[in-house]
Amino acid sequence: xxxxxxxxxxxxxxxxxxxxxxxxxxxxxxxxxxxxxxxxxxxxxxxxxxxxxxxxxxxxxxxxxxxxxxxxxxxxxxxxxxxxxxxxxxxxxxxxxxxxxxxxxxxxxx
Numbered sequence: 302x303x304x305x306x307x308x309x310x311x312x313x314x315x316x317x318x319x320x321x322x323x324x325x326x327x328x329x330x331x332x333x334x335x336x337x338x339x340x341x342x343x344x345x346x347x348x349x350x351x352x353x354x355x356x357x358x359x360x361x362x363x364x365x366x367x368x369x370x371x372x373x374x375x376x377x378x379x380x381x382x383x384x385x386x387x388x389x390x391x392x393x394x395x396x397x398x399x400x401x402x403x404x405x406x407x408x409x410x411x
Contacts (some may be wrong), residue, residue, distance in 0.1 A: 341360075342362050344357055
């Protein structure tokens with residue numbers, strides 16, 4: 302029985318112009334950013350125009366929570382980005398390491 306040594310080149314994702322995007326889409330950021338802006342507007346109006354201190358305290362608390370959420374989802378998106386933390390690149394490398402390239406090429410040649 303003859304065994305052949307297979308040599309495969311390392312594949313570096315993103316070197317051929319691939320852009321897989323992100324698992325967290327832009328509308329998520331638009332929604333959280335819009336809610337933050339709306340809550341900030343409500344906080345300013347309730348403090349400056351309506352002089353309702355309970356509503357302004359509640360609005361400022363909501364703004365702080367939404368800003369924390371916006372910061373967290375931005376950090377998470379950066380961690381998964383190919384140019385950032387590179388977590389998705391490591392996932393793709395793991396998946397690609399289990400593929401048998403020679404076998405796949407043979408299927409397409411037949």
